[in-house]
Amino acid sequence: MVKLTGIPDTGNPRIVIVGGGFAGLKLAKSLSKAAVQVVLIDKNNYHTFQPLLYQVATSGLNGASIAYPFRKFFEGQQNFFFRLTEVISLDAGRQLLNTTIGEIAYHYLVIATGAETNFFGNALMQKNAIALKSINDAVMLRNTILCNLENALQARDEAQLNLLMDFVIVGGGPTGVELAGALSELRKHVFPKDYKELNIKQMDINLIQSGDQLLKGMSAEASEKSLEFLKNYGVKVWLNRRVKSYDGETVLLDSGEELKAHTLIWTAGVVGAPIKGLKEESIFKGNRIRVNEYNLVEAYDNVFAIGDVACMISPEYPEGHPMVAQPAIQQGKLLSKNLTRLLNGEKPEAFKYHDQGSMATIGRNHAVADLKMFNREFKTQGFLAWLIWMFIHLISIISFKNRLIVLLNWISGYFSYDKGIRLILGRKKE
């Protein structure tokens, strides 16, 4: 093995995992008993529980309660090593990664780098819109929302007031829908008390969706009900519209209509975020890495990809699996078994996705859920779905303490109709 920056050679085969999202985390943990060296690298020193980012952005939770330090999570796992770094490029010929801290050699490489926001090549959109993929994004969005209202108190005229108080969310998937719901709650219960000098009724929340239904991919019932819930909250839902351009003020739709807002939140799609240096033929539609049924990157024999960045095509999933947590976790788990099998000269097992359904929440007491359990489908919308949503998310959060803190925030928020983390933190000097 090539001599490396800092990482000791334990004598065991080294598996380097790039990215500690749901897939990488599950894989690294599942390998805890294996006779391998596990090296996880990530640009953050913590795992992010992405499904609750929208609650950080809307003052319901603080960032720390949905983050968990890798070193703490893997405490006691003797074969585990972590490095805080980013990959520059892959050098598959020499079996190593060029990273910001030097070269890292591998016997097996697992790319679990997830997805990034897809601005469809629109540079102006990328510059002016806000994305929501990380804790820093969420805190910045929270700062933006709160600063907008603080600044609205000094608005010169009605036009500037509306630019500050109106919000445009692009994308009617779970993130867009959940964000619109949470913003409506702030508008209904929190902002009228915080900003009694403003007429909060002037605040418009616009949700723009390209297709004719919200939550594409979920059941018709879920789509319809989520639209109904949002309309009841006073969210202006614009179906069958795409954003043509946004200059930081004017949102031009392909229908010719215009909206005005200083804040546009872009949740309208993601693309894979593969590392550089992979063979061109490995990169598939949506910038995802084409893998076979064992998550092996085609054209390599020791490079794997799992989670959002991996595209495994099957008759059932001709475009690959949905880019959500469940396929990532299941692939991470299976790959840990298959790597052990591989090392023992055994035959690996092909991946089969067990879809457990999906859900989205829309403000207090409302959610939609399409569940698949014991080979049965179960659809529900409203209060029961909301309870299920909370339960599933709560048990998915790492660590008892974080779970308790999130629960505490939810309970206190529920009964007080309040969102307590209204902090403008780490704001740049203007």
Place this chain on the structure above:
Amino acid sequence: MVKLTGIPDTGNPRIVIVGGGFAGLKLAKSLSKAAVQVVLIDKNNYHTFQPLLYQVATSGLNGASIAYPFRKFFEGQQNFFFRLTEVISLDAGRQLLNTTIGEIAYHYLVIATGAETNFFGNALMQKNAIALKSINDAVMLRNTILCNLENALQARDEAQLNLLMDFVIVGGGPTGVELAGALSELRKHVFPKDYKELNIKQMDINLIQSGDQLLKGMSAEASEKSLEFLKNYGVKVWLNRRVKSYDGETVLLDSGEELKAHTLIWTAGVVGAPIKGLKEESIFKGNRIRVNEYNLVEAYDNVFAIGDVACMISPEYPEGHPMVAQPAIQQGKLLSKNLTRLLNGEKPEAFKYHDQGSMATIGRNHAVADLKMFNREFKTQGFLAWLIWMFIHLISIISFKNRLIVLLNWISGYFSYDKGIRLILGRKKE
């Protein structure tokens, strides 16, 4: 009254309070029933519970649990108005403040701007040292400590390793002592597990104090015991030394000795942070504002100063009151009464400081406390002092939920010997 940016004229006398620390917060709240308009301005939208900043810096608490949004705190107080802004200068002639959002007129002005770190004019020190006065400071210090250890894994040589792993804290007051204790706990209980590839015994924690005792101003017992506790933790305490220079690597002491560290935390003093535009004669030693026994700034008849920034000289306190929370809270409370008296044409009451004592904690199970209650003095060091310290700090935190979250973190930290918030958040791109 001069027409103003955004802030409505309620017809009542307007009291403008600059700064929402302990003093300003108490004053604004105590005026809740008064027939006045209270305008609080602050550069943050939240109050910071400064005594626990050191726990944020050492991964024990997250920033949000010691911050509280002003608008939430004053919810329902009809005479309260908040503006997120900074003062540019005072124009006492026109009875208004020039701020970043425009002019704000006042009938009465209360300066409660607190203190800032005193680098004694050493520009190089200011550039290279880390201060600890805000939540952002604390998060940046936490990032620095954790990044140092992550980078130590890639150290080129022993010299670089020591630069990254060694820490120098300047100042043996409560902040310096508490920080040294908390860092020692990380070194003893957390880092050996997190960084098993490093020899954590190599990590030196140095505490430099100019005088011959720690916690100057507390009792001899407290000073001696705190020194003993820190030495038991393996902190290298350097008494009777001053820092002559620091270039980011070499700490040169006035004794001629040298220490090497990439991280120097400066807690060696504060000065008042008055606003600009005050008459020169009002600024006293330590950049504090000279006030009379009613907290009135001498040479003005409607400008007051309270808290750390105010210097009220009396035979008992020839240099003004200590720059800690208690005088600030007591002055805020009394000034609210005196302003009401003033408006009613009554005689104001002179301020008298009721010293309730002081304390500092040094790692788990250890604290020192000099308490003054019912005209009696009560000194204790060790476990009991530590319990008292926790109790007093816990009840001082705003809001039941924050108290519960801090308590939860303390309990979980106590039994697990862990500090869970080891997150490198908002780190700048290198």
